[in-house]
Every structure is written in structure tokens, then in C-alpha cells.
Amino acid sequence: MYKVKVFVTLRESVLDPQGTAVKNSLHSLSYQEVEEVRIGKYLELTIAKTDRDLDVLVKEMCERLLANTVIEDFRYEVEEVVGS
Amino acid sequence: MYKVKVFVTLRESVLDPQGTAVKNSLHSLSYQEVEEVRIGKYLELTIAKTDRDLDVLVKEMCERLLANTVIEDFRYEVEEVVGS
Numbered sequence: 001m002y003k004v005k006v007f008v009t010l011r012e013s014v015l016d017p018q019g020t021a022v023k024n025s026l027h028s029l030s031y032q033e034v035e036e037v038r039i040g041k042y043l044e045l046t047i048a049k050t051d052r053d054l055d056v057l058v059k060e061m062c063e064r065l066l067a068n069t070v071i072e073d074f075r076y077e078v079e080e081v082v083g084s
Numbered sequence: 085m086y087k088v089k090v091f092v093t094l095r096e097s098v099l100d101p102q103g104t105a106v107k108n109s110l111h112s113l114s115y116q117e118v119e120e121v122r123i124g125k126y127l128e129l130t131i132a133k134t135d136r137d138l139d140v141l142v143k144e145m146c147e148r149l150l151a152n153t154v155i156e157d158f159r160y161e162v163e164e165v166v167g168s
Contacts, residue, residue, distance in 0.1 A: 042126035
């Protein structure tokens with residue numbers, strides 16, 4: 001069994017109004033030190049042992065469903081869960 | 085300057101209907117290996133050098149705004165950006 005952690009983030013060139021709103025809220029709460037906030041998604045997938053190549057599999061899932069590659073980047077970490 | 089990566093996830097005991105929907109979509113796309121999907125938020129904060137304790141600061145921001153600690157857990161990683 002594998003635990004795959006996927007991080008989906010907006011590309012640098014894409015505006016992040018949600019992040020700006022959070023930054024402004026942090027400023028109102030007196031956290032003036034915060035200069036920028038970018039918000040993305042974090043997914044944890046539990047994947048059963050498979051004959052398919054896990055790297056290919058995860059990349060495909062990200063490109064087809066989990067990320068919108070026009071405006072988003074993704075990266076992932078695979079962790080093998082032993083004893084299951 | 086610091087880059088702080090914050091991960092906000094639903095607590096284990098809380099249902100994740102969005103994750104279930106994504107899992108079902110992955111199954112329809114023939115990724116039957118996927119057993120579970122949990123969806124969280126991923127935030128990247130850029131924070132200026134400060135006299136305040138960064139750990140205290142980030143923890144406070146998470147508890148007051150970024151995470152709903154009744155149903156969500158959070159963790160974070162601090163990375164110092166040199167040369168800025």
C-alpha cells in the first residue's frame with residue numbers, strides 16, 4: 001500500500017485572489033510580517049499495491065483530474081506503507 | 085525572510101465528502117487502485133524577518149485563521165530564505 005501526497009499550487013504567473021484575501025485578514029489580525037500568501041490543495045491518496053508503474057499512475061491522475069495544468073503545477077511524494 | 089508551508093487537513097474522524105467524490109471520479113477514470121482520498125489545504129506564506137518567535141507566530145495564525153481546529157489539524161514547515 002502506498003500513501004501519496006499531492007501538492008497542487010497555482011503557477012507563479014497566476015493571480016491568487018484567495019491568497020490575497022487571507023493575507024489581508026492576517027494583516028488585520030496584526031500579523032504585518034506576512035508578505036505573501038499562496039493557497040493550493042493538498043491531497044493524500046491511499047493506493048493499493050499495483051502492477052502498474054506508480055509514478056506514471058500518479059502523474060496521469062494529476063494531469064487528468066487533480067490539477068488543471070493550464071494554471072496549476074503539481075508535485076507529489078510517494079511513501080510505501082509497510083505491513084499492509 | 086522565511087517561507088512557511090502550512091498543511092491543513094481534516095481530522096481522521098471527520099468525513100471528507102469532497103475526497104470521496106474525487107475517489108469516485110478516479111475510479112470512473114479506471115484508477116481502481118485508489119482506496120482513499122483526503123483533501124486538505126496547502127498554504128505557502130512568505131514572512132519577513134521579525135523579532136517575534138516564528139513558531140508562536142505561525143501557530144497563532146493557524147489557530148486564529150488558517151485552520152478550523154474543531155475539525156482540522158495543521159502542521160507546518162519553516163524554511164529560511166537566505167540572501168533576502
